[in-house]
Amino acid sequence: MISSPPKLRDELEVIRGMDDIPLIFDPVTGNYHRITRSGEVVLTYLDGTRTRDDLVAHFSRADQGRAEALSRQIDGFLAALDRSGLLEGSALPTKPQGGGRVRTSMLMPRIILTRALPRVLEPLAAVLRAVPAKLLVVIAVLGAVAGYAFGFHTLFTATPPPQDLTVTAFPIATGVMLLYVLMHETAHALVAQMLGTPVRGLGVALLFYFMPVAYVDRTDAYRFRGRGGRVVLAMAGILSDGWFCALSGTVAMNSSGLLGDTAVMLLGMQLLMLVINLNPLMPSDGYTALEAATGLTNARGRAFALLRHTVRRQELPAHLAKLSKGARRGHMAYGLFSVGYVCLLAYAVFRGVPVTVHLALAAVGR
Known part of the structure; x- marks a missing residue:
């Protein structure tokens, strides 16, 4: 139990994150701590002048039955703040801001x-800030859409079949693709810099501990309130990929031999990258943009729960029953799109197996 008058550390900052959820930002560790809206109210009273008993008396308003329940809740809340080192006198975190260079998680260690x-x-961000934001977005979107259209039209109509490509083009295309991925992540970082929420670092994550994936730490995107800016931040990598897709398509259209084959393989890799980045079932750029645009969290969970209860003709739980008709239709559409995505991906994988086997055999000289 917290005995002395609890006081929130002076350097902490309370902000609002996705879905308007209150967050405490700790500049010592660089961490964000999620709290409830009722907890946010309690924070305003943690100024070191009120004891724990004062807080219980104030919020219970002399109601003894209410005081007992509030006593347990306030004790738990204060204990959580104390464990996180957010109160004056709590054990302060020992890690510097942003943590070390290596972080681990269950499926994706990061360096x-x-x-x-x-x-x-x-x-560069300073120069771009002088240009009207809407104009920049329009140029980026139109260029990306045109780039994807041109690149993938070239891939499917003006290039040789995969089995006729030079095998040595594959490792070259892979190396160039790594540079494209780096530019994809740099685009996220550039938009974050323009919005005044700089990324914390550029690194490599090992998906399932063996698949390298470049990433930028956009934790501080929580600090930017505008939905439009958050959407652009989430989509910046995909938009930059569209411009590079146009570059690959131009090279593939006007080259032959090893250079042309490399460009064709690059187009195939860029198509795969676009599919991955629009994946509605994982925390992809597309899913992050959807959350930013709607202001919702866990839209995927709500959508599949709604589909499941609808198909089984079960009564909807309270959190789904209170959705408006428009929100319900939107979640249903998202769920159906996700199902269609899985079916299309499964079909593409099935069709791509023979080509993959052929290229693998050619690579080993068989």
């Missing part, structure tokens, strides 16, 4: 390669 991106990108 920070550099924290210098904000400094490197600021000169």
